[in-house]
Amino acid sequence: MSAGEQLAAFRSQDGQAYVVDAYCPHLGANLSAGGRVVGNCIECPFHGWQFQGEDGKCTHIPYAGKVPEFARVRTWPSCEVNGMLLLWYHCEGISPTWAVPEQREIVTGEWVFRGQTEHFIDAHIQEIPENAADSAHLAFLHGPGILGGSDLRYTRSKLWDFMKHIWKAEWWPELEPNEHCSRLLVQHSATVFGKHVSLMDLTVSVRQVGPGLVFLIFEHAFLGHGIILQTVTPLEPLLQNVVHKIYYQKNIPAIIPKFILRAECIQFERDMTIWNNKQYLPKPLLVREDSSIQKHRRWYAQFYSEKSMRLPVQEGLDW
Numbered sequence: 265m266s267a268g269e270q271l272a273a274f275r276s277q278d279g280q281a282y283v284v285d286a287y288c289p290h291l292g293a294n295l296s297a298g299g300r301v302v303g304n305c306i307e308c309p310f311h312g313w314q315f316q317g318e319d320g321k322c323t324h325i326p327y328a329g330k331v332p333e334f335a336r337v338r339t340w341p342s343c344e345v346n347g348m349l350l351l352w353y354h355c356e357g358i359s360p361t362w363a364v365p366e367q368r369e370i371v372t373g374e375w376v377f378r379g380q381t382e383h384f385i386d387a388h389i390q391e392i393p394e395n396a397a398d399s400a401h402l403a404f405l406h407g408p409g410i411l412g413g414s415d416l417r418y419t420r421s422k423l424w425d426f427m428k429h430i431w432k433a434e435w436w437p438e439l440e441p442n443e444h445c446s447r448l449l450v451q452h453s454a455t456v457f458g459k460h461v462s463l464m465d466l467t468v469s470v471r472q473v474g475p476g477l478v479f480l481i482f483e484h485a486f487l488g489h490g491i492i493l494q495t496v497t498p499l500e501p502l503l504q505n506v507v508h509k510i511y512y513q514k515n516i517p518a519i520i521p522k523f524i525l526r527a528e529c530i531q532f533e534r535d536m537t538i539w540n541n542k543q544y545l546p547k548p549l550l551v552r553e554d555s556s557i558q559k560h561r562r563w564y565a566q567f568y569s570e571k572s573m574r575l576p577v578q579e580g581l582d583w
């Protein structure tokens with residue numbers, strides 16, 4: 265399921281991946297529960313109708329002499345990039361207006377897959393990317409050492425006080441023709457008993473491409489380079505599925521990227537407690553230092569259109 269739609273994804277025998285509506289237009293069986301690939305079609309498990317991945321047209325009904333011209337299942341624009349199958353969703357049905365860039369090092373095999381995580385978050389999709397422009401929360405929420413974990417009752421405990429993260433971050437939107445992208449540059453360092461530990465120095469160059477895909481490129485001073493690909497997929501209006509996949513330099517022991525992914529997730533899960541419990545404020549009370557949050561909201565507004573689903577207003581409701 266994605267964006268409230270039930271979908272079926274399949275790879276035809278010639279290797280091309282397709283996404284179609286999961287429910288068969290014949291009698292509504294779910295193509296993704298027992299369906300089978302036949303050539304470049306998907307075959308419904310109920311009565312065996314076959315639908316082409318390319319245009320959704322029904323090409324075969326095992327017990328009928330003629331296939332009606334109008335028999336087809338809806339198809340969705342998708343692409344396979346960097347080991348992911350990505351789906352384009354537009355409320356007005358407009359075709360893709362930009363493409364997802366390939367990460368050269370993943371394509372060449374220089375960087376290899378070293379693990380992934382999956383989280384479900386009860387929040388509006390916009391809360392998650394907005395974090396990138398919220399530099400003030402870095403020191404407060406993400407400052408306490410990761411040894412303190414992600415349970416916000418204990419992260420500030422004296423026990424873990426000896427370790428701290430120091431963040432420097434800057435967010436900005438890209439210009440035409442890449443106005444659907446934005447950047448975040450993060451410099452991370454850490455101190456233990458007040459002393460700088462260079463082993464933890466990390467530069468993260470983040471690029472958000474569209475509303476739900478983020479490339480986080482990690483550069484460690486002497487422990488190699490790699491990337492975390494983050495996808496935020498709305499399942500329902502206030503339920504997001506977030507996947508982090510890490511690819512890292514092949515010649516670096518897997519323990520390094522696994523540690524980076526673990527550390528990223530401890531920090532991410534701190535944000536999750538905030539997101540899972542917060543309210544979206546259309547008019548937040550901001551100070552001058554928070555100005556990039558407003559810039560981010562203006563940037564993100566481009567991903568809504570006329571028919572975008574609107575949530576009931578959360579403020580000003582009288583009993």
Ligand code: FES
Nearest residue numbers: 288290291308311
């Ligand atoms: S429901 Fe799919 S073939 Fe009948």
Ligand SMILES: [Fe+2]
Nearest residue numbers: 395401406535
């Ligand atoms: Fe955060």
